[in-house]
Amino acid sequence: MDDLDAIMRHWNTLEMRQNIQIPLPMSREAERKWLERVVTEDPLKVGYLVLAIEDKGSCRFVGTTTLHGFTGPNRRAEFGIAVHSVEDQNRGYGTDATEVCLWVAFHVLGLHTVYLHALANNTRAIHVYEKVGFKMVGRFREAVFVGGQFHDLVAMDITAEEFMERYPPGISPAAHDGEMMPPTD
Numbered sequence: 554m555d556d557l558d559a560i561m562r563h564w565n566t567l568e569m570r571q572n573i574q575i576p577l578p579m580s581r582e583a584e585r586k587w588l589e590r591v592v593t594e595d596p597l598k599v600g601y602l603v604l605a606i607e608d609k610g611s612c613r614f615v616g617t618t619t620l621h622g623f624t625g626p627n628r629r630a631e632f633g634i635a636v637h638s639v640e641d642q643n644r645g646y647g648t649d650a651t652e653v654c655l656w657v658a659f660h661v662l663g664l665h666t667v668y669l670h671a672l673a674n675n676t677r678a679i680h681v682y683e684k685v686g687f688k689m690v691g692r693f694r695e696a697v698f699v700g701g702q703f704h705d706l707v708a709m710d711i712t713a714e715e716f717m718e719r720y721p722p723g724i725s726p727a728a729h730d731g732e733m734m735p736p737t738d
């Protein structure tokens with residue numbers, strides 16, 4: 554709950570809401586309830602895991618990554634990410650956090666595939682996703698109404714096998730520099 558103030562600082566900007574496809578701003582109370590839910594519910598029961606992205610040195614809250622909908626036999630989850638402040642974007646947090654979240658998905662939760670949807674004009678996000686191994690699998694035409702017009706939505710996914718080629722068991726992603734290092738525990 555300590556991160557609520559930091560979340561409210563940047564979460565409701567127009568650019569953020571357009572990129573994550575939440576059209577209307579969220580109230581502090583709605584956000585508080587969401588946060589309370591995600592820090593108290595058992596992710597394995599509800600199939601919804603939210604991880605905070607923090608600056609490694611200062612432990613400052615930077616954003617969140619999510620895996621959603623992974624209950625059931627398909628072992629498949631939808632991935633989401635937001636690096637909240639514009640000042641924190643383009644500094645490597647998103648790439649690093651995506652790799653760590655996929656590592657959790659495949660090495661901890663034992664998922665089989667992870668997928669996502671992104672606005673086709675969110676070229677930075679798509680670049681980051683491709684960099685960590687997501688593949689473009691399709692395109693929904695004029696699927697999202699943003700800023701007064703319809704935009705295409707791209708679909709991307711990555712399989713456990715593809716991720717394991719880069720991060721086999723026993724190897725965990727090192728923060729910031731993309732190097733591989735053995736787990737510390």
Ligand SMILES: CC(C)(COP(=O)(O)OP(=O)(O)OC[C@H]1O[C@@H](n2cnc3c(N)ncnc32)[C@H](O)[C@@H]1OP(=O)(O)O)[C@@H](O)C(=O)NCCC(=O)NCCS
Binds near residue numbers: 569573672681684
């Ligand atoms: C998309 C997002 C997660 C990326 O995280 P980030 O920390 O900003 O990204 P990184 O610093 O790790 O990497 C940015 C990469 O994109 C590149 N990039 C920057 N602007 C770009 C653009 N307009 N088009 C293509 N690539 C771009 C950078 O050069 C860098 O690539 P490189 O490492 O190969 O040089 C983050 O910017 C964010 O949360 N944005 C707002 C919410 C959002 O869009 N969420 C995703 C919804 S699908």
